[in-house]
Amino acid sequence: MPELPEVHTITSDLKKHILDAVVKKVEIKAGFSVSPSAGVFKKKLVGRKITDIHRVAKNILLGLDSGDFLVIHLAMTGRLLFRKTGFKADQWERVIFTLEKDGKIGELRYTDLRMFGKVKIINKAEYKTLQNKYGPDPITETFDHYRFLELLQNKRTNIKNALLDQTVISGIGNIYANDALWIAKIHPGTKTSDITPPMAKNLLAAIRGILNESIFNRGSTLDDKMYVDIFGKQGEHQNYFRIYGKAECPRCYIPVKFMKLNGRGTYFCENCQLKTDQESLL
DNA sequence: ACAACATCCTGCAGGC
């Protein structure tokens, strides 16, 4: 599923290929809703130049020369595919943007099997609101583990659920939450109130480490093949998962435990992931 | 106020 590394990969590829492109045509497929509704959406987009491309949390933002932003959130099954006009139709096409850059025409296709994703145009004020609702970004923002711990402890829940809360820290999804907790040797069910500064330090380093590693590997493509880059190519980081989807702990060589935590699949090792500060036991 | 739960939707796997 697209989390920070996958959205980062897509955003940086888009920056290389469609920055300064002009939107020539927009087609919204039946059954899919954009915001504002189709007529206004097209009017705000056709003829506009894409002057800026960046990521906010798991959103892809395309800044327009009108001052508006096209915001795309892929949720779980959304894809952005960059195709030559006439390239065979993709599965689950929802919105087709025809773009012109340097006299060449191409298409940016938003496809989404389950249609949980969002495609919308927002103005500058709404952009500010969007930015402000998220917790700090572990890749693009500098903050220390004391600040991180403070944010975590604003939530009275377990640590894994807090990591998935985008208002605490942005960009982490279920896969990297599982793996970061394994790297930091923290049990996913640990209450945020039981996290100590050394644990927060390890965890923040684990989060930054695993996200950067996945960015290097161009993201993770699961067996469902849902995440691919803008050229339809799979990521590689699924080959380096630590605990997510694993049967055996790579540190202890014992079976991995699986449970549902707040409704999400949670993998952990009951031997090396504890609910206490492991340093303090020494 | 806020944590936990239900919901949106489709495709696929597993059981009978």
Added chain:
DNA sequence: TGCCTGCAGGATGTTG
């Protein structure tokens, strides 16, 4: 074979 159930999980709306 084919029907049914459950599962996947990001974000939001609802419940307690």
